Amino acid sequence: MTIPTRDDSTAVQSKSRYHHGDLKEAMVLASYDLVRRDGAENFKLSDACLMAGVSTAAPYKHFRDRNEVLELVMGKGFDEMTRRSMAAVEDAGVATLAGMIAMGHAYVRFAVDEQRLFRLMFGQHPALKRASAVEEDGMKCFGSVIEQVALYCERHSVPGDPKTIAVRLWTFVHGAASLLIDEDYAKVAPGLDVEALIADTTPSLLR
Amino acid sequence: MTIPTRDDSTAVQSKSRYHHGDLKEAMVLASYDLVRRDGAENFKLSDACLMAGVSTAAPYKHFRDRNEVLELVMGKGFDEMTRRSMAAVEDAGVATLAGMIAMGHAYVRFAVDEQRLFRLMFGQHPALKRASAVEEDGMKCFGSVIEQVALYCERHSVPGDPKTIAVRLWTFVHGAASLLIDEDYAKVAPGLDVEALIADTTPSLLR
DNA sequence: CTTGAAAGTTAGCTGATCTAACATATGTTA
């Protein structure tokens, strides 16, 4: 439950070491890693303090409380998710079917690779998600996914409202990611190939 | 944060009142209500103790720890969800399109009505979900949904593996429920009519 | 330099889970 080692390469520090330099950033980075490792429910602010090399009271000069730190971690999570999804679609081809499928796969792969982060980002404390920083990053993430689907719809003259179709696709992919990492598929459909499920279903949803 | 009043109608009690009578059951019932009201993240075992009228040490004679109580609450949640989904499909017509849509709507409505319960049941601590009691009730819940879709597929000679098609429908409905209560739809597609989304999309998924 | 604000520190409060040691019913057996 505790391997909180000081990572000096991460922290920006003054020579004196009484003042950290950029404790706020260092705390968020440390917390991001801790949440990825242990999950938000096991995240201890005090571990992040250890990693940043400060006392447990120090963060309160920069954050309202533990939750504000988690909010910023969520924001970083959404940024990373956006980055990966967009990279995938640009790689496989913007406004192509392959691109849409790749985007779905990237979404699911993020959920799998970053399970604990994904769990923090979705379905947990509704209060956290309402934080302005989170709202902004979340909107950017979902917005860019929807935008990509809309591009596809226009290019291929898919009938109907592009946004509605985009929401359909998003809904399906999100459901797949959730049920997969929650091990619900494993209970009723063990060995299910989720990538195939998405590849097979995407065409039906894009029309 | 605290309205834990003693509910004597719920509790089975002996005359002496030293021994509760059925503390285990009383604790689960109280905890179920508290989780529905406050969410699992704000659930205090001590509140449940107050409601059951016992000291905070008493539950440890019946439960391993706080998590075991939550596991049983999850189990009850799955039972209730199964009940509602099956009632909906039987009401609207087993093996009919209307029945499939009604089942989806019931699933989403459960998520909305019992948001905090739903959040406990999905996407939270993976450890809790692996508890045998939870696994059993969860399987029953998803299993019966899948079974119903399979019945539809057979009746209407839908080509392809019925189970695969059932998983598709389940995935979509679960995604819709999750994004809805997580207020993610509200961010990018405010005012989205989720019931319509499901009614419109179900036919495309059932073939 | 001085001085005020920013950003650390230590000490300690609070509130929740859980444990240890003890107390009281209950019900089976002598």
Place this chain on the structure above:
DNA sequence: TAACATATGTTAGATCAGCTAACTTTCAAG
């Protein structure tokens, strides 16, 4: 029916994390 074993309560307190208060150090502006 007395006595014992067991189940199921109680009280007291350890622990541990979040957070606050009061004090200290550094920095930067004039």
